[in-house]
Amino acid sequence: MEQLINYLLQFGQLNQQQIDLIKSKAAIKTIKKDQYYHEAGKISRAVIFLTEGVMRVCYYNNKGDEITKYFFDENHFIADINSLNLAIPSVEYVQAVTDCQYIVLSKNVLEELSMTIIGWDAIVAKITAKGMIDKVNRISPMMAHDAKERYLSFLANFPALANRIPLSYLASYLGITQSSLSRIRRDIRG
Template identity: 45%
Template structure:
């Protein structure tokens, strides 16, 4: 729980009672690799802080191909936040890439924190802003880049995760086939 509280304290101060309330709401959840944390076609019911592991955001395009568009690792929150907040059906999946250990908050518990802790909305807003900024920065570097540059941006963006993510997911994320990614990796050696 200390990791979670340290993370939250980056955004605003929590007093002892508030910290105890947060920890009382968090429930430990272990998920094996390739398990869905949330699914397209369903309303996201929880948000989690990642203690261990890697998750990915993915969807199916109009050709039925699975597309990975983001990875999240230790020390970050994970959820389809806009749909979690609005309690509407998600169009994407959040799936574990590795075995994961998470501290999970239900929608009801999250709303209780919002109603009880005066500065919780500020913490939430700053966390969401940080995630959006990071995501936009990473994606904008990749938009007009050729495949090798996109792979190098991936390595720069996710250095601690790069060796833990299957090549198929990396290839999908940078928008190439797995064979192309293998050639890129070979040429970089």
């Protein structure tokens, strides 16, 4: 729970009473590798904060191919904001890449914290803005580079993730085949 509180404190101030309230409303949960936390077609009813492990967001394209959009590791919030706020079915899956532990803040809890903690909405807005910037920074370089550059960029930006995720997921994220990724990796090792 301290990971969550320390993260929140980077974006605003909370007194001990407010911290205790957040702790009392949050739930710690675990999920096993390869299990889905959330599935497309369902309405998101919570935000999670990843404390251990790696998760990925993926979807199926119109050909039925599974496409990995993002990876998240420790100290990141994961939420389908559109599904949560608009109560519409999600179009993406959230899957545990490794065994994971996370903290859940349900929609009801988020609304209660919003009404109870002065400054909560400002903290949430800052975290959401950071998430959007991170998302753009992840996607933009991917569009402009060839496969080798995308892989090298991934290694530079997410060095801790490279050895924690299966090659098939990484290839999907990079928009290349697994055999192409294997060839690129061989070429780099020289």
